[in-house]
Ligand SMILES: [Fe+2]
């Protein structure tokens with residue numbers, strides 16, 4: 199089994215984030231030559247007035263991200279937000295957390311062959327991000343055992359709030375996934391490393407969205423609600439300003455990762 203690389207981009211926030219990837223993802227792909235590109239798109243759109251249920255991804259944003267170079271789009275607790283969620287989740291290679299019941303639209307696992315590598319991509323969530331989710335470890339076992347020899351390398355997007363839970367999950371599957379990459383907090387962590395057996399791990403890849411913001415959104419409405427202890431007075435709004443890139447590159451040899459590096463935000467964009 200030969201060498202390959204996985205480029206993973208964390209939660210893309212809003213049209214600004216999608217447009218940023220339209221400009222920069224082709225450049226990153228040309229520079230790093232990833233075999234597989236995975237993008238978490240759960241925050242690509244604002245679809246409703248309440249932040250808990252009004253984010254998600256529309257089919258148009260999904261198509262834009264695929265056109266920019268994504269092979270697989272993952273999701274999270276916002277995967278079912280908005281009136282077009284089911285249409286988005288019906289698209290090939292659009293995933294939502296797999297461990298969320300059996301009746302919710304969509305799937306959380308797919309097999310994609312790129313560059314002679316059969317990737318199994320698995321989208322899981324912790325209960326800290328989606329309280330009604332099933333146990334993510336049980337879902338991992340069921341899916342990975344089901345794939346068996348049909349998959350060469352397993353890539354997991356692990357969506358969740360808790361750093362400890364993400365680490366426990368990473369160690370629980372160490373050596374059986376080429377990468378366990380955290381999403382959901384939108385905050386990049388500095389702990390990208392290899393777990394025993396060759397599993398690339400990071401607690402959170404971080405968002406791809408406006409840097410001067412609260413998780414990519416304008417903080418004012420949230421600050422007012424927090425300070426006054428009142429419901430949000432206005433819909434969440436994606437912030438303005440320069441975009442931060444949340445992305446990691448995993449270098450692998452067959453089913454094992456040999457390195458993981460965080461990709462820096464291109465400086466010209468950071469100072470735009
Ligand atoms: Fe997110």
Ligand SMILES: [Fe+2]
Nearest residue numbers: 274275276382
């Ligand atoms: Fe999330």
